[in-house]
Amino acid sequence: MTDTPDASKAVDQPPATVDLAVEFAASGVGEILDELDRELVGLKPVKQRIREIAALLLVERARQKLGLSTETPTLHMSFTGNPGTGKTTVALRMANLLHRLGYVRKGHLVSVTRDDLVGQYIGHTAPKTKEILKKAMGGVLFIDEAYYLYRPDNERDYGQEAIEILLQVMENQRDDLVVILAGYGDRMDKFFASNPGFRSRIAHHIDFPDYSDDELLHIAETMLEGQNYHLNAEARALMAHYIELRRAQPLFANARSIRNALDRARLRQANRLFETASGPVGAEELSTIKAEDIAMSRVFQIAEAMSDKAAS
């Protein structure tokens, strides 16, 4: 009975120390970071930044427990990088990460583009933007190709209205949702330059680098593995060559180009099996992509034509 008042006192007082390692283990953030390392190829600087953010948030949470922190940190982010560098994929993980750390309540990702936010006539934009914002509350709002929101050539463009509402909610309801803007580097820079309000409200600017050839080959193999296909040794070598050539050609979209190439290779493989198979085919044959499936690609013909032109 005598120790009851002491116990109640201990509850009122914030704890004197917080064990960060225990906090880290309890939050389950380690799993997400490991998953990120394991499943996403390359992207070193991005992973580094995410680690830093996770550490910051963890420390911030510990501070809160000790009664040191008063405000929620600004978590809005901008992801810049070339097409196909994994911005959307990382955003999805980010939502999960923030949820584990308790900075967003639900942890879902709402992915939108200009069309979802901006209306077509006067008075249409505000309700539309608000509806999306309401859906994103408690989670992460991911705005892909955010620079389309601002059209400098048309001063009566409704995008400006959407921007104003976004800024207001980003400022006033920081604990309700996190906004991630994404887009190609140079155009995002221009967008931020003409909308200083956005720049100052976004704490983390993360730049996604292009993948190297090796990383793309690794990605190709992982993608195929996920679909229960594999490349044989010859095809693998040819794929490496393909990536090299494809990079030099216009409209190269990193991992997305690779995914499309693989889809076409699967198409050709299916066709080849139909034409050549006599009798039953085994699982091994059905899941192997051979060199000839990749060699048919237009990329090689274009590269050949170019080198011919250079020779003549």
Place this chain on the structure above:
Amino acid sequence: MRITQGCFSFLPDLTDDQIVAQVEYCLSNDWAIGIEFTDDPHPRNTFWEMWGNPMFDLKDAAGVMMELKACRKANPDSYIRLNAFDSTRGFETVRMSFIVNRPKVEPKLDLTRTDVMGRRMDYTLKAMR
């Protein structure tokens, strides 16, 4: 006179935290939430003005609270209620409805008796302010 209709109307007015908890419960059941308001609390007045469309696909109560705040600002002295719509049967059915805002002075409901044919009596309710 305190109007009692919908859920919780015999309880003291819900605080915002309690409203959030109720909305979270609705959202966890995948119900859509609509906000409606009126200045006429007559029990037969079932069609209140809608404050925007019902909100579908929400995950968190913050969105509802944002709209509720806007509605309170625009109609501080009226009744506001939240309706939760369930669509599992293929059409939107109201599963829950509760008042979240009342005018400072609530109108009285006045009962009028009218003698009609024979010894029949008709009763009419009228909101008096």
